[in-house]
Amino acid sequence: MRTSRSVVIGVDSSTQSTKAVAVDAGTGELLAVGRAPHTVTGTGGARESDPEEWWTALVTAVRAAVRDAGAPAGSVTGIAVAGQQHGLVTLGPDGRPLRPALLWNDTRSAPQAAALAADLGGPEPWLERTGSVPVASMTAAKWQWLREHEPAHAAATAGVRLPHDYLTERLTGHAVTDPGDASGTCWYGSGGAGGTAGAPAGSPGAQEPSGANETMGAPETPGAGDTTGAPESPGANETPGVPETPEANETTGANRAPGAPRAPGATRAPRDAYDPTILNLLGLDEALLPTVAPTGATRVGTLTAAAAEALGLSRTVAVAAGTGDNMAAAVGLGLGGAGLLDHPVVSLGTSGTVFAATRTRPDRPGLAGFAGTDGTYLPLGCTLNCTLAVDRFANLLGLDREDAAPGGAGGVVVLPYLDGERTPDLPHAAGLVTGLRHTTDPRAILGAAYEGAAFTVLRALDELLAACGLDPTESAVRDRPLRLIGGGARGRAWTDTVRRLSGRPLVVPAAEELVALGAAALAAGAVTGEDPVALATAWGTGEGEVLPPLTRDTETWDRIAGVLAAASPALLR
Numbered sequence: 001m002r003t004s005r006s007v008v009i010g011v012d013s014s015t016q017s018t019k020a021v022a023v024d025a026g027t028g029e030l031l032a033v034g035r036a037p038h039t040v041t042g043t044g045g046a047r048e049s050d051p052e053e054w055w056t057a058l059v060t061a062v063r064a065a066v067r068d069a070g071a072p073a074g075s076v077t078g079i080a081v082a083g084q085q086h087g088l089v090t091l092g093p094d095g096r097p098l099r100p101a102l103l104w105n106d107t108r109s110a111p112q113a114a115a116l117a118a119d120l121g122g123p124e125p126w127l128e129r130t131g132s133v134p135v136a137s138m139t140a141a142k143w144q145w146l147r148e149h150e151p152a153h154a155a156a157t158a159g160v161r162l163p164h165d166y167l168t169e170r171l172t173g174h175a176v177t178d179p180g181d182a183s184g185t186c187w188y189g190s191g192g193a194g195g196t197a198g199a200p201a202g203s204p205g206a207q208e209p210s211g212a213n214e215t216m217g218a219p220e221t222p223g224a225g226d227t228t229g230a231p232e233s234p235g236a237n238e239t240p241g242v243p244e245t246p247e248a249n250e251t252t253g254a255n256r257a258p259g260a261p262r263a264p265g266a267t268r269a270p271r272d273a274y275d276p277t278i279l280n281l282l283g284l285d286e287a288l289l290p291t292v293a294p295t296g297a298t299r300v301g302t303l304t305a306a307a308a309e310a311l312g313l314s315r316t317v318a319v320a321a322g323t324g325d326n327m328a329a330a331v332g333l334g335l336g337g338a339g340l341l342d343h344p345v346v347s348l349g350t351s352g353t354v355f356a357a358t359r360t361r362p363d364r365p366g367l368a369g370f371a372g373t374d375g376t377y378l379p380l381g382c383t384l385n386c387t388l389a390v391d392r393f394a395n396l397l398g399l400d401r402e403d404a405a406p407g408g409a410g411g412v413v414v415l416p417y418l419d420g421e422r423t424p425d426l427p428h429a430a431g432l433v434t435g436l437r438h439t440t441d442p443r444a445i446l447g448a449a450y451e452g453a454a455f456t457v458l459r460a461l462d463e464l465l466a467a468c469g470l471d472p473t474e475s476a477v478r479d480r481p482l483r484l485i486g487g488g489a490r491g492r493a494w495t496d497t498v499r500r501l502s503g504r505p506l507v508v509p510a511a512e513e514l515v516a517l518g519a520a521a522l523a524a525g526a527v528t529g530e531d532p533v534a535l536a537t538a539w540g541t542g543e544g545e546v547l548p549p550l551t552r553d554t555e556t557w558d559r560i561a562g563v564l565a566a567a568s569p570a571l572l573r
Contacts, residue, residue: 005024005026005071005075006024006025006026006075006077006527007022007023007024007025007031007066007069007071007075007076007077008022008023008025008076008077008078008079008080008520008523008524008527009021009022009023009062009065009066009076009078009079009080009520009523010023010079010080010082010328010513010515010516010517010518010519010520010521010522010523011058011061011062011079011080011081011082011167011322011516011519012082012083012325012328012513012515012516012519013054013057013058013081013082013083013084013163013164013167013325014038014083014084014325014349014350014515015038015040015049015084015103015104015105015350016037016038016040016350017035017036017037017038017057018035018036018037018038018054018057018058018060018061019033019034019035019061019513019515019516020033020034020035020058020061020062020064020065020516021033021034021065021513021516021517021519021520022034022065022066022068022069022071022076023517023520023524023539025077025078025520025523025524025527025528027539028517028535028536028538028539028540028541030511030513030517031065031068031069031070031071032064032065032066032067032068032069032070033065033068033513033516034060034061034062034063034064034065034066034067034068035061035064036056036057036058036060036061036064037057038053038054038057039053040103041100042106044108045106045107045108045110045419045420045427046106046108047102047103047104047105047106047107047419048100048101048102048103048106049087049100049101049103050097050100050101051089051097051100051101051163051166052096052097054083054163054166054167055166055167055170058081058167058170059310059311062079062311062313063311063312066311066312066313073312073313073314074314076313076314076317077317077318077527078317078318078319078320078523078524078526078527079171079303079313079317079318079319079320079523080296080297080319080320080321080322080323080519080520080522080523080526081164081167081168081171081322081519082164082322082323082324082325082327082328082329082515082516082518082519082522083162083163083164083165083166083167083181083322083324083325084103084104084163084164084324084325085104085162085163085181085184085324085325085326086103086104086137086138086139086142086162086184086185087101087102087103087104087139087142087162087163088101088102088139088142088143088146088160088162089101089160089161089162089163089165089166090146090153090154090157090159090160090161091157091158091159091160091161091166092156092157092158092159093158095159095169097166098153098156098157099150099153101163101166102142102145102146104137104351105137105350105351105384105419106136106137106142107136107137107384107419107420107427107428108136108145108149109136109141109142109144109145110135110136110141110420110427110428112134112136112141112142112144112145112148113134113135113136113138113140113141113144113427114134115144116134116140116141116144116186116281116282117133117134119281120277120278120281123365126186127363127364127365127369128363129189129275129277129278130183130186130187130188130189130275130278130369131183131361131362131363131368131369131370131371131377131379132183132184132186132367132368132369132370133365134186135422135425135427136420136422136427137382137384137422138184138185138186139162139184139185139186139187140185140186140187140278140282141186143160143282143284144282147282147283157288158288159175159288159290160284160288160289161175161177161290162177162181162182162184162185162324164177164181164322164323164324165177165181165290167322168300168319168321168322169290170307171301171303171304171307171319172300172301172302172303172304172307172319173301173304174291174300174301175289175290175291176290176291176292176293176300176321177289177290177291177292177293177321178292178293178295178296178298178321178322178323178327178373179273179292179293179294179295179296179371179372179373179375180296180323180324180326180327180370180371180372180373180378181296181322181323181324181327181373182273182292182371183369183370183371184324184368184370186278187274187275187278187279187282187284188273188274188275188292188371189273189274189275273292274286274289274292293321295321295373295374295375295525295532296320296321296322296323296327296328296331296373296374296522296532297320297321297373297374297521297522297523297525297526297531297532298320298321298526299318299319299320299526299527300319300320300321300526301318301319302315302316302317302318302319303315303316303317303319318523318526318527319523319526320519320522320523320525320526321522321526322519322522323373323519323522324370324373325515326347326353326355326370326378326380327370327372327373327378327518328373328514328515328516328518328519328522329345329347329485329514329515329518330345330355330357330372330373330378330518331373331374331518331519331521331522331532331533331536332511332514332515332516332517332518332521332536332541332542333345333483333485333509333514333518333536333541333542334533334536334537334541334542335356335357335372335533335542336357336372336374336376336533337357337359337372337374337375337376337531337533338374338531338533338534338537339357339533339534339536339537340357340542341356341357341358341359341376342356342357342358342465342468342469342470343356343357343480343481343483344356344461344464344465344480344482344483345482345483345484345485346457346458346461346482346483346484346485346498347484347485347486348386348387348457348484348485348486348487348488348489348494348498349386349387349486349487349488350386350387350388351382351383351384351385351386351422352382352383352385352386352387352453352454352456352457353380353381353382353383353457354380354381354382354457354458354460354461354464355370355378355379355380355381355464356378356379356464356465356468357372357376357377357378358376358377358378358379358467358468358469359376359377360377360467360468360469361377362377362379362467362468363467364379364463364466364467366381366423366424366460366463367379367380367381367460367463367464367467368380368381368382373522373532374531374532374533379464379467379468380464381423381457381460381461381463381464382422382423383421383422383423383453383456383457383460384417384419384420384421384422385416385417385418385419385421385453385456386453386457386486386488387453387486387487387488387494389416389417389418389419389431389449389453390416390446390449390450390453392416392418393414393416393445393446393449394446394449397442397445397446398442399442399443399446401446401491401493402491402492402493403443403446404443404446404447404449404450404493404497405441405443405444405446405447406444406447406451406500406553406556410435410437410440410441410444410448411435411437411559412433412434412435412436412440412444412445412447412448413432413433413434413435413448413451413452413559413560413563414431414432414433414434414445414448414449414451414452415429415431415432415452415456415560415563415564415567415572416431416449416452416453417429417430417431417432417572418430418431421456421572423456423459423460424456424459424564424568426568426572428572429572430572432563432567432571432572433445433448434563434567435448447493447497450493450494450497451497451501451556451560452560454494454497454498454501455501455557455560455561458498458501458502459561461482461502465477478503478504479504479505479549480504481504481505481506481507481546482498482502482504482505482506482507483506483507483508483509483542484498484506484507484508485508485509485514489508489509490512495508495547499547499549499550500550500551500552500553500556501552501553501556501557502549502552503549503550503551503552503553504549505546505547505548505549506546506547507542507544507545507546507547508544508545508547509541509542509543509544510543510544510545511541511542511544514541514542517536517539517541518532518536518541521533521535521536521539521541
């Protein structure tokens with residue numbers, strides 16, 4: 001291979017595993033993929049993982065990707081991490097986790113979410129300040145749960161991080177996040193009364209992004225971050241603002257944990273990026289939070305000596321701020337200011353999500369009003385029960401996941417809310433099956449599980465389109481292709497069900513690791529200063545097969561909607 005090739009690494013640290021892709025920064029060619037599993041533990045609504053295992057998995061996956069790409073270590077020029085959103089990582093003074101991370105799908109914090117919403121005066125103030133209303137999955141609710149149930153751990157916390165923040169800190173020694181992932185905490189402003197951070201570039205109050213390849217500060221203090229970059233023992237198993245005044249840069253200790261330095265010379269987050277009213281409500285000191293980089297492609301440093309040794313790479317490798325997994329997937333699909341706007345995406349994975357990049361600030365209670373990582377907005381609807389829940393039904397029935405028959409034909413309805421549900425907001429729900437007869441074919445039950453999961457995801461689609469300022473009933477909007485991604489997009493039963501219930505054409509991108517590829521585009525942006533969405537578009541990572549629409553199955557849709565409406569008050573809450 002050409003030794004002059006510049007290789008970038010994109011890391012997808014998801015719920016179940018870590019995937020690392022090695023990509024030719026010039027062409028976007030996918031050279032290799034490395035993988036390593038995570039362990040998820042917990043029962044009765046609890047879902048936790050050890051962040052140390054995420055680091056071990058990252059090291060394993062990156063080393064495998066570089067090895068299998070046949071790339072000399074010196075050819076690797078950049079790396080970025082995209083991580084599962086919302087997870088709460090609490091660090092001690094030594095920069096190490098105090099306890100396992102509370103994951104996005106941990107529903108124990110539902111009472112705290114409801115109380116927080118009420119404490120600020122209901123949904124509207126939250127939407128105005130952060131773009132989202134607290135639900136169990138949001139980081140703010142998890143922090144409140146920790147304060148109430150484990151006050152000693154909360155009191156001992158010297159740093160609060162999201163999963164991708166934690167890993168970026170392990171790489172660089174710097175406590176840093178991006179607007180996209182930060183917008184999923186419910187303590188970060190996204191353009192409303194609580195702050196202008198996250199507003200589209202060029203809009204009033206929006207921060208103009210700095211050059212992506214301009215390092216966020218000077219080289220780190222010798223020895224800084226060596227501890228946070230140290231490799232761990234094996235054992236993992238799978239799931240922006242007005243320029244600030246100079247004085248604002250001189251506040252000591254802000255936005256970092258003791259022993260984990262802010263990127264030297266880096267500015268504090270824009271005023272009100274972290275909403276002080278909400279932080280007050282949470283009893284959360286801003287000094288515990290990471291610096292907010294302008295974009296996910298901002299270069300925030302290079303590898304520490306220990307991280308470079310663990311990965312087998314040079315210390316000169318540029319590290320981008322990175323972002324959350326949904327934001328990275330949008331970049332990988334070419335969604336953003338330099339690409340597609342108002343084009344909906346459905347992601348079928350452990351969770352089901354519907355999102356789109358838009359210039360319109362979202363304000364819908366049923367959606368998460370996230371910021372994109374490039375200065376746009378990324379409104380998103382999320383369900384907790386998707387592919388994993390349907391696979392559980394297949395296992396219970398003794399069927400292969402592709403053995404499904406349309407459940408609606410037999411009158412069967414399944415609401416597969418095995419882990420409670422986020423959208424609709426039913427955190428204490430359990431699964432529901434109705435319409436069974438002596439003659440019911442087990443394959444129809446499995447088909448109904450697909451339909452229930454797909455219905456729950458697609459139900460948020462019209463609300464998403466309306467949040468983007470579009471009329472979902474207009475033919476020009478209805479004919480806009482739906483981009484289908486995630487593990488489910490590779491299954492015939494999933495694609496058939498989504499086509500039948502949505503009545504829309506689908507685009508199924510050929511690339512399978514869109515989150516990691518989006519992260520690779522962020523890494524390339526940190527190296528070259530180019531827009532990561534434009535890079536991903538040029539690489540063609542969002543291109544794929546186009547499936548024509550099917551006639552919409554309104555009968556099955558209406559049947560499921562009727563069962564959900566009837567069951568919610570009595571059976572699902």
